[in-house]
Amino acid sequence: MAASRKSVIKDEPNRRAEIVRAASRLFAEKGYSATTIRDIAKAVDMQSGSPFYHFKTKHDMLRAVVMEGMEIITRAVGEAAARDGTPRDIFDAMLLAHLEQLLAEDGRHFAATLLHESHHLEAAALAELIEQKDAYEALWQKALRELKRSGEIEDDSHVTRLFLMGALNWTVQWYRPNGGRTVKQIARQISGMLLKS
Amino acid sequence: MAASRKSVIKDEPNRRAEIVRAASRLFAEKGYSATTIRDIAKAVDMQSGSPFYHFKTKHDMLRAVVMEGMEIITRAVGEAAARDGTPRDIFDAMLLAHLEQLLAEDGRHFAATLLHESHHLEAAALAELIEQKDAYEALWQKALRELKRSGEIEDDSHVTRLFLMGALNWTVQWYRPNGGRTVKQIARQISGMLLKS
DNA sequence: CCTACCGATCGGTAGG
DNA sequence: CCTACCGATCGGTAGG
Numbered sequence: 001m002a003a004s005r006k007s008v009i010k011d012e013p014n015r016r017a018e019i020v021r022a023a024s025r026l027f028a029e030k031g032y033s034a035t036t037i038r039d040i041a042k043a044v045d046m047q048s049g050s051p052f053y054h055f056k057t058k059h060d061m062l063r064a065v066v067m068e069g070m071e072i073i074t075r076a077v078g079e080a081a082a083r084d085g086t087p088r089d090i091f092d093a094m095l096l097a098h099l100e101q102l103l104a105e106d107g108r109h110f111a112a113t114l115l116h117e118s119h120h121l122e123a124a125a126l127a128e129l130i131e132q133k134d135a136y137e138a139l140w141q142k143a144l145r146e147l148k149r150s151g152e153i154e155d156d157s158h159v160t161r162l163f164l165m166g167a168l169n170w171t172v173q174w175y176r177p178n179g180g181r182t183v184k185q186i187a188r189q190i191s192g193m194l195l196k197s
Numbered sequence: 198m199a200a201s202r203k204s205v206i207k208d209e210p211n212r213r214a215e216i217v218r219a220a221s222r223l224f225a226e227k228g229y230s231a232t233t234i235r236d237i238a239k240a241v242d243m244q245s246g247s248p249f250y251h252f253k254t255k256h257d258m259l260r261a262v263v264m265e266g267m268e269i270i271t272r273a274v275g276e277a278a279a280r281d282g283t284p285r286d287i288f289d290a291m292l293l294a295h296l297e298q299l300l301a302e303d304g305r306h307f308a309a310t311l312l313h314e315s316h317h318l319e320a321a322a323l324a325e326l327i328e329q330k331d332a333y334e335a336l337w338q339k340a341l342r343e344l345k346r347s348g349e350i351e352d353d354s355h356v357t358r359l360f361l362m363g364a365l366n367w368t369v370q371w372y373r374p375n376g377g378r379t380v381k382q383i384a385r386q387i388s389g390m391l392l393k394s
Numbered sequence: 395c396c397t398a399c400c401g402a403t404c405g406g407t408a409g410g
Numbered sequence: 411c412c413t414a415c416c417g418a419t420c421g422g423t424a425g426g
């Protein structure tokens with residue numbers, strides 16, 4: 001039976017997804033350059049040459065991780081942005097969605113790779129990423145615009161958005177799942193700091 | 198004359214400092230792992246083996262960059278923290294000092310290495326860094342405490358400090374010297390966002 | 395997907 | 411600091 005052979009080509013799309021997931025963790029923990037194909041192969045129980053059956057180059061693996069990371073967070077925050085409610089309701093939901101993706105057991109590896117390893121992308125892939133990122137930032141810029149219109153912030157300039165992104169993304173550096181603070185509490189705290197009560 | 202020989206050992210402390218400076222730029226731009234000793238040697242006009250006359254290992258170079266980066270910013274912000282003035286004066290001076298070090302032509306390479314490559318340090322060096330970092334963060338925590346006492350912020354918890362550090366350190370990602378905004382303006386803007394007018 | 399392998403590169407060193 | 415070099419490792423590939 002095929003299942004008992006030594007080398008079986010398993011369900012392809014699943015194997016590819018496993019590689020991306022393992023790569024995201026390794027890239028996040030060791031960095032892109034310090035992660036070897038052999039590290040990734042071992043993490044998914046393959047031989048060292050086998051990941052190249054699924055990806056042409058190591059750079060393509062990085063591209064897959066980074067693009068999947070952007071898609072995940074864009075979808076989550078996009079849904080929050082599209083819901084009904086006051087500008088403040090929407091903003092709070094977006095904060096929570098962003099932080100949940102960033103700090104989740106799974107998502108944080110994608111996020112960390114996105115935040116720290118994107119500069120290793122090749123020019124074409126980097127351009128793709130920037131396009132995605134612009135769309136993502138537009139979601140936030142719009143939310144800030146609405147908050148200003150409803151009088152809940154004073155300044156909705158780009159710099160405000162950049163400060164906000166910095167505060168949010170920095171959580172990756174210090175948040176620990178069992179650190180006594182929930183993601184929800186963190187979201188509430190930054191909301192309280194930015195918005196006029 | 199010694200000056201006309203092919204291989205001269207130049208002024209040692211200067212050469213060492215040149216290596217650290219070049220390494221900071223390369224680590225910041227390409228990352229620690231992707232930077233080779235040969236890259237660094239070439240940047241200071243040495244042969245590939247020569248940096249090892251000044252440093253025992255590549256890790257030691259990273260340690261030198263990271264520690265010098267911490268010393269520079271701690272000194273600058275420490276001086277601002279020690280000056281006379283209201284809590285708000287002091288806080289604003291600290292913001293400016295932090296951002297100036299982070300965004301200066303020279304300092305930004307140290308800062309970027311510090312922010313993105315520290316996880317490549319060996320255990321002993323990492324412990325040193327954490328010690329330095331704790332001292333640095335204590336400066337900020339104290340400044341926030343004073344601001345709360347004078348009623349200019351509502352929350353002086355650790356999370357507030359972490360949000361602040363995030364917003365500040367994120368500027369490395371987006372600030373461009375000719376981007377139309379001065380460092381002073383950026384400092385004023387974040388101060389305005391955090392403090393009650 | 396595995397096996398077997400290649401060329402290139404890398405951190406580091408001995409000896410001067 | 412340079413020269414000359416080494417052992418190890420790495421991304422990637424051909425053939426099955």
